[in-house]
Amino acid sequence: MNKKYSLTQGQAPLSRRRFVQGLGTAGVALSLSGLMGARAFAAGAEGSASVPLLKGTSFDLEVAEQRVNFTGVVRTATTINGSVPAPTLIWREGETVTIRVTNRLSVPTSIHWHGIILPFQMDGVPGISFRGIAPGETFTYRFKVQQSGTYWYHSHSGFQEMTGMYGSIIVLPAAGERFPADRDYVVQLSDWTDEDPMAVFAKLKHQSDYYNFNQPTAVDFAHDVSAVGVQQALSQRRMWNQMRMSPGDLADVSAETFTYLMNGTTPAGNWTGLFKQGEKVRLRFVNGASNTFYDVRIPGLPLTVVQTDGQDVEPVTVDEFRFGPGETYDVVVEPEEDAYTIFAQSMDRSGYASGTLSVRSGLTAIVPALDPPQPLTMADMMGQMNGMNHSGHGSMPMGQMKEMSHDSMPMDGMNMNHEGMNMNHDGMSMNHDGMSMNHDGMSMNHDGMSMNHDGMTMNHDGMTMNHDSRALAKPSQTVRHARTEYGPGTDMRVDSPRTNLDDPGVGLRDLSQSGLRPPGHRVLTLDMLHTIGGSLDKRLPEREVELHLTGNMERYAWSFDGLEFGQSTPVHFRHGERLRVILQNDTMMTHPMHMHGMWSELENERGEFVARRHTIPVQPAQRISFQVTADALGRWAWHCHLLFHMDAGMFREVVVS
Secondary structure, eight states: OOTTOBSSOOOOOOOHHHHHHTOOSOSSOOOOTTOOOOTTEEOOOTTSOOOOEEESSEEEEEEEEEEEESSSSEEEEEEETTBSSOOEEEEETTOEEEEEEEEOSSSOBOOEEETOOOOGGGSOOBTTTBOOBOTTOEEEEEEEOOOOEEEEEEOOSTTTGGGTOEEEEEEEOTTOOSSOOSEEEEEEEEEEESSOHHHHHHHHHHOTTTTOOOOOOHHHHHHHHHHHOHHHHHHHHHHHHHHTOOTTOSOSSOTTTEEEEETTBOTTTOEEEEOOTTOOEEEEEEEOOSSOOEEEEOTTOOEEEEEETTEEEEEEEESBEEEOTTOEEEEEEOOOSSEEEEEEEETTSSOEEEEEEESSTTOBOOOOOOOOOOOOOHHHHHTTTTTOOOOSSSOOOGGGSOOOOTTTSOTTTEEOOSSSOOOEETTEEEETTTTEEEETTEEEETTTTEEEETTEEEETTTTEEEETTOOOSSOOOOOOOOGGGSSTTOOOEESSOBOOSOOOOTTSTTHHHHTSSOTTOOBOOGGGOOBTTOOSOOSOOSOEEEEEEEEETTTTEEEETTBOTTTSOOEEEOTTOEEEEEEEEOSSSOEEEEESSSOEEEEOTTSOEEEEESEEEEOTTBEEEEEEEOOOOEEEEEEESSHHHHHHTOEEEEEEO
16 A cells, blocks of 8 residues: 555644544534435545435425534534535536425525526525525525536525535536546535624624734744845835735634535545546535635646536646635546545635545545745735736735835825825825816716716716727726725725736745745636637627725725615616626725626636636736626626625625616
8 A cells, every 4th residue: 555645544733723623524414315316426435424415306405403513512503404515406407497495494594596597586685686585484496407517505694604504506418518527526615613603793893803813923024124124124014004904814714713614524524535546536616615715736636627617618737726705616637546635725824624535435645734824915905016917926025025115105006095095196186075086187076976088978886987889899997996985994995906817816826936836836827717619798898887896904894886785776787788897806805706697707808708707706906807798687696705795795786677
């Protein structure tokens, strides 16, 4: 037997806290009475926690509470058919499914079919598409399945998703899989807290960095002094303090409260998928976490990405990928050794989920150590910074920046609002009290919410731009801040965003050069994805809708254009129109943005189609665009899929009429 493996737990030593978090092998005892999976689909190895597989066109799902134990402490979970995760549903493209959902809770519930194209009445968002499912009530979802691929479903009521109410969906293509495999596993990642989610949220509202221990320390300051000198190190630290921001704002919630799960199993529980030598194995990765971005790799085993968000892509082989809540990636692997570790570390590097691929049950491989957290760079905060487009190469961490004080930093990179601060910005005069602006001959009155410049009309509340009804071949690069961004709910505005899709993100840049990965280590980026078949609609857009992702980290406020949900009005799409949506991230955190009901066709800065998505991650200081065909009448939700961000206000309604 290869010395690399053993029949005992082969993981790297765990800290006491990490061991406590891994006590439970599974949160609940899963019933397999409804197992109907085809032979190619597998739930896990014998003895490993298994998720029920339900196949067909008619389903009965029951939502209830159940006692669980992931960490040595018994808590209450929200379950579907007594399972965490919920049963994996297997549908077939072209068939009509009927799903009867019965609510056994004492409060209303709902199920949203994430990424599934369906009538808005079946979308499952209380207050938007239906009233919800009352206690004791059965609601019947019925719709035709018009697509294939890997998707998932979850509650859209309160924090029920966070307490266990989520599951995966596999839609079998009518014409057969384009990339067939010998074995097929769902790998659903999630996060669990023993705390009441409402209590966690309250702590964040009171102190946004309550769970964040990636803060600058005296040791970090000493390293900065060694790298750039005392004066520059002091200047950098003073700048961050004056802005009330931290280069360690990578995640709101960490392993301080979260236990990271793979198919409902803790790292010590070691979910296992079996294979035979020479087989191709398809792994359907689903990020069902409430608030966690995961960086996924299988050390020693290349990953061939064949699908994202349920849509087949031209195969691309990488060694690691990042994905946020709501996203799915299908990869095909061809294992040659006896055992491999599936390793998914959180973006803030505070913890991980893990499992094993092996030729027999009980065999394990070494679990890698967590990477050290990497701080955000100035380009993550300020964008291009005088033309410096922040890609995966040449990023500049704080310790390598040229001396830059708060008073002298280039304001063409970022525009900040701190307690009514007034600024003079490259010849643009701005008075925050009067809300008037004059810039290079362009007149704008924020109170009137109208603009006229070279024939362009703009409504700031809806951020809708019409360019004389001309087709728009390329997305606009002109940054337009809505008047509502100039308020207490917004602590920064980016004026020179980066538009690059080739950046893997903080913590994944230049890993080989830093020695954290072997030479030639490949990390997936959005520009590497190419949906097979191209765009579904070849028309050019004739309208742009621009919205900014905004927030105030100190207040833990999140919003679109500075307006939390409840303060905003719906975004209106005309039925049948082809339009471009621009999202600009004016915050220092990455947001996975999910628009219900319609495909988001991601494009590059030249307006060229990249990939069809239902959830798009937008990095700090990044401006991305996608095209939409408004072919789905009704009311739809559009929000950040970080659950606490959505609940704090980063949610908007879209009306197609």
